[in-house]
Amino acid sequence: MEKDRKAEERDYLVNGKTYRVKVEDHWTLVYVLRDKLGLTGTKIACDNGACGACTVLIDGEPILSCMTLAAECEGRAIETIEGLSNGPRLHLIQQAWLEEHGAQCGFCSPGFIMTAKGLLEKTASPTKEEVREALSGNVCRCGNYDHIIASVLTAATKMRGEDTSLAPTSPGTGGTYKDEREDHG
Ligand code: FES
Ligand code: FES
Numbered sequence: 001m002e003k004d005r006k007a008e009e010r011d012y013l014v015n016g017k018t019y020r021v022k023v024e025d026h027w028t029l030v031y032v033l034r035d036k037l038g039l040t041g042t043k044i045a046c047d048n049g050a051c052g053a054c055t056v057l058i059d060g061e062p063i064l065s066c067m068t069l070a071a072e073c074e075g076r077a078i079e080t081i082e083g084l085s086n087g088p089r090l091h092l093i094q095q096a097w098l099e100e101h102g103a104q105c106g107f108c109s110p111g112f113i114m115t116a117k118g119l120l121e122k123t124a125s126p127t128k129e130e131v132r133e134a135l136s137g138n139v140c141r142c143g144n145y146d147h148i149i150a151s152v153l154t155a156a157t158k159m160r161g162e163d164t165s166l167a168p169t170s171p172g173t174g175g176t177y178k179d180e181r182e183d184h185g
Helices: 029-036 092-099 109-122 128-134 145-159
Strands: 007-014 017-024 055-058 061-064 077-079
Touching: 017 029, 029 055, 055 109, 061 109, 092 109, 092 145, 109 128, 109 145, 128 145
Parallel strands: 007 077
Antiparallel strands: 007 017, 055 061, 055 077
């Protein structure tokens, strides 16, 4: 026998905009974001809480949207990768990702970037160890971890208002190479 599926109209605040969506109780947040709101920047890989590809922020905290019921997120501030740039102007974290080659195939990048945003909004000058710890739930199948960590450290520098343009933190980004990651512990 077909189970009773309860669906209710709910209000979602995503990237500062309110959406009214008819949501069934068992739907996950990532399903609503991608399939109902068309915000496909948030990725699904494992779909069981093991990879971090689906990370978004809820009230500033990184959460796994494949493991979160949409019904529990009504009225909370949800941030996805689409909310970061201001038109063509990238967020400083995205800019750092470009400069430090944080993406290879790029599939994991939205999840890593949202996790990094959650960290950097609380900790302006994280150590390399703190960055590693914060990113420990995110998997990069390309194995691009060194560049991802460099991206987060560069993003932190940029968000503190310090100019990084003459001191790239990884080779191949122009200028004179200086490994500032070591300066961050
Ligand atoms: S898709 Fe959500 S943790 Fe992997
Ligand atoms: S850049 Fe390809 S999975 Fe991370």
